[in-house]
Amino acid sequence: MTSTRSDLPNTIFSIIFWLLLWTVLGKVVGEVLLLPTPIDVARAFIPLLADESTYISISITLFKIISGLLLAFLCAFLSSFLSYVNKTFRALSASITRIIRATPVASIVILLLVWIESRNLSVVISFLMVFPIVHENILKGLDETDDDLLEAASSYHVSAIRKARYVYLPSVIPYFESALSLSVGLSFKSGIAAEVISLPSGSIGERLYEAKVYLETPELFAWTIMIIALSFLLERCFLVLAGAISGRILK
Secondary structure (H helix, E strand, C coil), rough: CCCHHHHHHHHHHHHHHHHHHHHHHHHCCCCCCCCCHHHHHHHHHHHHCCCHHHHHHHHHHHHHHHHHHCCCCCCCHHHHHHHHHHHHHHHHHHHCCCCCCCCHHHHHHHHHHCCCCHHHHHHHHHHHHHHCCCCCCCHHHHCCCCHHHHEEEEEEEECCHHHHHHHHHHHHHHHHHHHHHHHHHHHHHHHHHHHHHHHHCCCCCHHHHHHHHHHCCHHHHHHHHHHHHHHHHHHHHHHHHHHHHHHHHHH
16 A cells, blocks of 8 residues: 555656646647647547447447457366366467467458458457467466475365365466456457457447548547556456455455
C-alpha cells in the first residue's frame, strides 16, 4: 500500500507531462487532421460515450476476443498436459507453437479470410496469439514442479486429483499468471487489428476503419484511447479472477 501511494505523485506527474507535450506538439503542427490536441480528442470522445452504438461495438468485439481467449486457455491447458506426459506430442506442439509465433499477424489474417467468415476472424486470431504463450508457460510450470514433492506424493500414494491441486498447481499458477498478463493485451490488439482488415459489421475495428476513411482523426484517437482502457480493464479483471480462483483452489 505504501509503495502504491508513493508512486501516485510520479504517475500523476508523468500523465500531466505527456498531456502537456501532446498539447504543445498539436499546437505546433496546427492541423487537427494530422495531430489533434487532447482537447480535440476529448470533444470527439464525449459524443462516443453518449452514443448507444459505441457500447454495441464494444460488446461485439469483447465477446469475440474473450471467446478466443477462453478457448485458447482451455486448449493450452490440455496441450501442455499432453506435452508434459508424452514426448511425441511435445515435439509436435513445440513445432506448431513456434510457427504460429513466427508468422506475422497480417499473413495469418489474410490466409484465414480465405477459409472462414470475416465475423469469426477476431476469435481465431485472439486464439492463435494467446495459445502459444499460455501453452509454453504452463508447460514450463509443469516442468519446474519440485521432484521431491512428486516423489513424496508417489510414496504416500496421493491421489491424482490431490497431486494436481497441491503439487502441480502451485508450480503452474505463477507461470499462468505471467502468461495471462502478456496474452490479454496481445489478444486485444491482434483481435482489433483483424477486425480492421476483415471489417465485421458493428465491431470496434469497423469503427476505427470508418474514422480513418472519413479522416476523423480526433475520433480515431478517441477510439484508440478507449481500446487501451478496455485492454487494461480486461487484463485486470482476468488477473483478479485468476487470483481468486487459484486462491480458492489452493486453500
